[in-house]
Amino acid sequence: xxxxxxxxxxxxxxxxxxxxxxxxxxxxxxxxxxxxxxxxxxxxxxxxxxxxxxxxxxxxxxxxxxxxxxxxxxxxxxxxxxxxxxxxxxxxxxxxxxxxxxxxxxxxxxxxxxxxxxxxxxxxxxxxxxxxxxxxxxxxxxxxxxxxxxxxxxxxxxxxxxxxxxxxxxxxxxxxxxxxxxxxxxxxxxxxxxxxxxxxxxxxxxxxxxxxxxxxxxxxxxxxxxxxxxxxxxxxxxxxxxxxxxxxxxxxxxxxxxxxxxxxxx
Amino acid sequence: xxxxxxxxxxxxxxxxxxxxxxxxxxxxxxxxxxxxxxxxxxxxxxxxxxxxxxxxxxxxxxxxxxxxxxxxxxxxxxxxxxxxxxxxxxxxxxxxxxxxxxxxxxxxxxxxxxxxxxxxxxxxxxxxxxxxxxxxxxxxxxxxxxxxxxxxxxxxxxxxxxxxxxxxxxxxxxxxxxxxxxxxxxxxxxxxxxxxxxxxxxxxxxxxxxxxxxxxxxxxxxxxxxxxxxxxxxxxxxxxxxxxxxxxxxxxxxxxxxxxxxxxxxxxxxxxxxxxxxxxxxxxxxxxxxxxxxxxxxxxxxxxxxxxxxxxxxxxxxxxxxxxxxxxxx
Numbered sequence: 001x002x003x004x005x006x007x008x009x010x011x012x013x014x015x016x017x018x019x020x021x022x023x024x025x026x027x028x029x030x031x032x033x034x035x036x037x038x039x040x041x042x043x044x045x046x047x048x049x050x051x052x053x054x055x056x057x058x059x060x061x062x063x064x065x066x067x068x069x070x071x072x073x074x075x076x077x078x079x080x081x082x083x084x085x086x087x088x089x090x091x092x093x094x095x096x097x098x099x100x101x102x103x104x105x106x107x108x109x110x111x112x113x114x115x116x117x118x119x120x121x122x123x124x125x126x127x128x129x130x131x132x133x134x135x136x137x138x139x140x141x142x143x144x145x146x147x148x149x150x151x152x153x154x155x156x157x158x159x160x161x162x163x164x165x166x167x168x169x170x171x172x173x174x175x176x177x178x179x180x181x182x183x184x185x186x187x188x189x190x191x192x193x194x195x196x197x198x199x200x201x202x203x204x205x206x207x208x209x210x211x212x213x214x215x216x217x218x219x220x221x222x223x224x225x226x227x228x229x230x231x232x233x234x235x236x237x238x239x240x241x242x243x244x245x246x247x248x249x250x251x252x253x254x255x256x257x258x259x260x261x262x263x264x265x266x
Numbered sequence: 267x268x269x270x271x272x273x274x275x276x277x278x279x280x281x282x283x284x285x286x287x288x289x290x291x292x293x294x295x296x297x298x299x300x301x302x303x304x305x306x307x308x309x310x311x312x313x314x315x316x317x318x319x320x321x322x323x324x325x326x327x328x329x330x331x332x333x334x335x336x337x338x339x340x341x342x343x344x345x346x347x348x349x350x351x352x353x354x355x356x357x358x359x360x361x362x363x364x365x366x367x368x369x370x371x372x373x374x375x376x377x378x379x380x381x382x383x384x385x386x387x388x389x390x391x392x393x394x395x396x397x398x399x400x401x402x403x404x405x406x407x408x409x410x411x412x413x414x415x416x417x418x419x420x421x422x423x424x425x426x427x428x429x430x431x432x433x434x435x436x437x438x439x440x441x442x443x444x445x446x447x448x449x450x451x452x453x454x455x456x457x458x459x460x461x462x463x464x465x466x467x468x469x470x471x472x473x474x475x476x477x478x479x480x481x482x483x484x485x486x487x488x489x490x491x492x493x494x495x496x497x498x499x500x501x502x503x504x505x506x507x508x509x510x511x512x513x514x515x516x517x518x519x520x521x522x523x524x525x526x527x528x529x530x531x532x533x534x535x536x537x538x539x540x541x542x543x544x545x546x547x548x549x550x551x552x553x554x555x556x557x558x559x560x561x562x563x564x565x566x567x568x569x570x571x572x573x574x575x576x577x578x579x580x581x582x583x584x585x586x587x588x589x590x591x592x593x594x595x596x
Contacts, residue, residue, distance in 0.1 A: 171325075
């Protein structure tokens with residue numbers, strides 16, 4: 001149903017501002033994607049359509065290693081962040097106003113607004129003082145820390161609108177509180193949990209700052225690889241790998257959005 | 267152990283108190299519910315009736331007193347270990363499960379054999395007349411159907427007592443009245459003890475064997491519907507249950523129900539003279555508000571045909587028979 005205010009349709013001014021906004025946001029990305037299909041070696045000179053850089057990418061072992069590291073870090077950290085995020089969200093929503101609940105909520109959300117550089121630095125200091133060798137696992141832990149709060153926010157939003165009576169009913173019918181959560185609450189908030197995982201995975205995938213601070217030899221993530229290559233000069237192969245990264249991230253964000261939509265239909 | 271009516275008490279509530287911070291929700295309540303009885307906790311919202319029921323189900327722990335079920339102290343027993351089933355006001359049907367999965371949920375948790383669950387689910391569906399809706403999801407049910415699924419789910423594991431929290435509040439009037447009688451008949455047939463929490467006096471009167479009228483965390487009166495209506499223990503009960511004419515009488519009050527008042531267009535000895543201020547037509551009865559010395563008296567007359575005997579503005583004489591009056595101490 002159309003509301004009366006929609007009936008007139010967009011004015012020229014509306015159209016112009018939307019077009020400008022979209023250009024501002026997406027022109028650089030479109031350019032990058034276009035040039036990834038450039039036949040020329042020169043990044044800024046169009047030499048015709050070609051997929052040769054995607055082929056070159058497949059033969060670049062260092063780049064493939066970085067992709068593999070990034071995927072593993074993403075899978076593990078997103079899973080860990082989701083589990084912890086669900087637990088934190090349950091505590092925040094269900095425990096009511098316990099002593100220090102405000103502080104707890106604030107602490108969970110702090111990384112949302114904390115400068116990433118500070119987070120990265122503090123994680124580095126922690127790992128150094130613990131004597132942990134930097135590498136794959138320190139990056140994974142770092143990403144879990146940062147993405148945990150995003151996962152918590154997503155799950156908390158769903159949990160707070162979840163009818164507590166359903167868990168009461170499950171317990172009344174013979175479930176322990178844990179079983180009631182697993183059999184009734186979790187299946188019903190599953191779309192939000194999946195969305196939280198997608199978000200955490202996407203954030204991990206394109207993180208450069210935290211990874212730079214917490215990584216060590218043999219654990220170079222894709223964004224780190226890209227960044228260091230760009231410093232040596234941009235080549236179309238970078239455009240190609242960036243295009244793929246954009247594709248994966250976009251797919252992740254859209255999937256998370258679709259999963260969140262589904263809960264409204266349910 | 268004391269008994270009433272030859273039946274053994276299934277539930278004994280002894281001096282139970284529950285506080286939420288500064289608020290005392292339930293204040294030293296004692297009552298008993300007999301095996302096979304249909305018992306109603308009746309009161310306005312916030313009177314503690316739901317809290318009392320949730321303590322019986324195990325969702326809240328009493329701050330004082332104790333609850334015995336079948337002679338066993340329920341203290342410390344979590345909801346999943348109590349032989350009680352609750353039907354929630356929101357029905358609380360599991361949205362991700364079908365009707366039959368909802369009904370089977372409690373059976374599976376309580377260790378029923380897989381082969382026994384199917385027939386039991388069918389039995390419950392036919393009990394609430396929902397055969398064939400096995401695979402529907404709760405979102406595909408009407409309000410009345412959802413209510414019956416909730417009832418079937420709560421009854422399926424064979425509880426010692428079924429707790430119904432405002433079971434009919436979400437239904438429209440016609441369906442509610444039908445369902446009251448259905449629930450009553452169902453309870454008689456199964457012989458399961460029912461405890462219903464309601465704010466609706468008609469609901470309590472139609473369904474219950476006994477009613478406990480609650481006020482601010484305490485029990486104002488317990489008794490069969492007729493006794494509580496005809497012989498209320500206090501002005502509060504008289505006014506909460508039905509309409510009441512109250513006359514000052516010594517230190518207390520004298521109650522006369524509107525249907526027990528007589529109204530006449532001609533004077534008679536002892537009758538109070540007044541004017542008909544308002545006529546409210548309800549179909550089956552008509553309620554007149556008669557102004558007598560600045561006081562509004564309610565008079566209810568069954569409509570048995572013919573024109574209404576009084577119009578607003580008519581002079582009328584109202585009186586009541588001495589045996590129709592009940593003297594209340596408070």
